[in-house]
Amino acid sequence: MRHTISILLENEAGALSRVAGLFSARGYNIESLTVAPTEDPSMSRMTIVTKGTDEIIEQITKQLNKLIDVIKLIDLTEGVYIERELMLVKVNVSTAHHREEIKRFVDIFRGRIIDVSETNYTIEMTGTGDKLDAFIKTIDSTLILEVVRSGVLGIARGSKSLRV
């Protein structure tokens, strides 16, 4: 099953490679990984999306907890949570028809066009991974020049929060 694990870790050089190294050394899957400092610059927040049986996920969380740089973690999948991903897409829109069509889909998917040139639009869109996938499927694939995705971010719903 797919799990989204959220981790608070020391913002130390090498902390990211400890996590990445753990996954590769033990043969665990990483579907996506995002990391950036938190409001407290001594800590980073990482979101990892991984797949595995219950036993493997249990091992993954234990092994992560064992890393000295990991302060705390939660498996968001165990509760209700929100997942978001940011995507930037550059598309070729050299004809009026294409400009029209892309504009319409962007509106439907509640994205924004954030850059316009003679032949290109750059679209910004956030949402769950599924929604972003659906958008990519919807538009004419021959128009796509570039897709950049941030990877998944997650946060628990309600008053539950991951903090020290």
Add this chain to the structure above:
Amino acid sequence: MNKANEAEMMMGGDIFVNALIAEGVEHIFGYPGGATLHIYDAIFKQNKLQHILVRHEQGAVHAADGYARSTGKPGVALVTSGPGATNAITGIATAYLDSIPMVIITGQVPTALIGNDAFQEVDAIGISRPCTKHNFLVKDVKDLAEIMKKAFYIATTGRPGPVLVDIPKDVTINRAVFEYPETVEMRSYKPVVSGHLGQIRKAAEMMLSAKRPMIYSGGGVVLGDSSKELIDLTRLLGYPITQTLMGLGSYPPTDKQFVGMLGMHGTYEANMAMHECDVLIAIGARFEDRVTGAVDKFCPYAKIIHIDIDPSSISKNVKVDIPIVGAVDQVLQDLIQTIKETDQKPDAEALTTWWKQIEIWRAKNCLRYDRNSPLIKPQFVLEKLSELTEGNAFIASDVGQHQMFVAQYYQFAQPRHWINSGGLGTMGFGLPAAMGVQIAHPDETVVCVTGDGSIQMCIQELSTCQQFDLPIKIIMLNNGYLGMVRQWQELFYDKRYSHTYMEALPDFIKLAESYGHIGMRIEKPSEVENALAEGLAIKDRLVFMDFVIDQDEMVYPMIAAGKGHHEMLLSPEGELA
């Protein structure tokens, strides 16, 4: 900055040495190089810390490891950057797999050159990451003392392990005020100590309702200095106990309740009892594959209780029913207390039946061997060694058949006396590890049991033994083969002995003598006992005893790959019973 402050400033090299002294370190094993020149200069200028110069960095780390295993104190090794660091890796990985507390210091190129492929630069942090508990790069001399403190703290607490500290050369030259922190507080690292009382109560209940109970204990009991608690619990319950390779010495092997080692080369009675038990009590053991055999056939009738300090050991290989995470001594004390307080008693009747069954298995005498052979049997050498030393010698071994023979035939009377690379299985470990043990215990008998293959992996350390007057007794079981590999080829590859014959063995006697040691060659069974007695009686010299043994001897019992505990191969002699 004013003059007074400047006077208090210390160079990184001196801070390093003072940090070690503040940690109570007395011995450090190492090998110098360009990146560690300032550290070596600081070592030269003091006399509290004794440095033992090895002949290869692998030897330094194994020696520090042997020191740690035999004392419980952290072992310390110091190597230079680049090749010094890479040579140390085998030793670090060896310590990591057996959870040995160690601090390894690697020199590094100056900070300004890091990342430039500078002379003797390797990414020691990157290379050692998967085989250390943690590692640190010291970027500023101001951080050095605190990092050293953290390194020792992490290495010795929780589930112990090696910690590497990489120190760039400029950090050893730059100056800072030396202040060694008294304590460490890390928000990201807080090892658990006591086990959950609710779980302990549940475990006690399950243990006491067992009909065919079995205690299986491992290296965690040795590392956690919990031998006394283990003995108390086992005696209180009256249950059979088996131990892993790493656990030997923490329960008296001559006791009736001890059924021998389990696993690939474990005894018939231990493995059969594992297979048939209904409650398994695992204590400081990690269900490694050489212990479990095929996991799908592992303890098919048992509910499992698992006590371990490392949560990630729980249900890693085998799913357990009652996990208890905590330090072994604490958990066992609580468990003993709980058992004493409850009205429930072990089921005496069921236990009598269970012991009867175990005695039937034990009567098979699976460790019997041919005592009338005209050739020296390795089992006989170890049996005699055990008798002559009354099980009280420190035995450091290498890896192979000889290692298994020690485990089977040497009756370790005390914990921390059996020094072997169980996890990584590192040939070359024995001699340098024995050096570390002998440095820590200058007046004790320290034996290195080795094979003609393994000894040659770190044989250069005979020179270190000469320099530091280490009177180690080397017992080499010379079968002219890489015996353990040959055993597999004999059993599973139709006797195609591919590259397991050592056709060009040196004259070990002359070799030992050339290093200033005493050499002995023993070729007949009738000479074994006297030779051992003679060798052991020499207290001030290293004695290299080359026992020419039966080339065809095999280690039995054996569980082949993919087989369960109940599917052992027994020796021809064992089958006769």
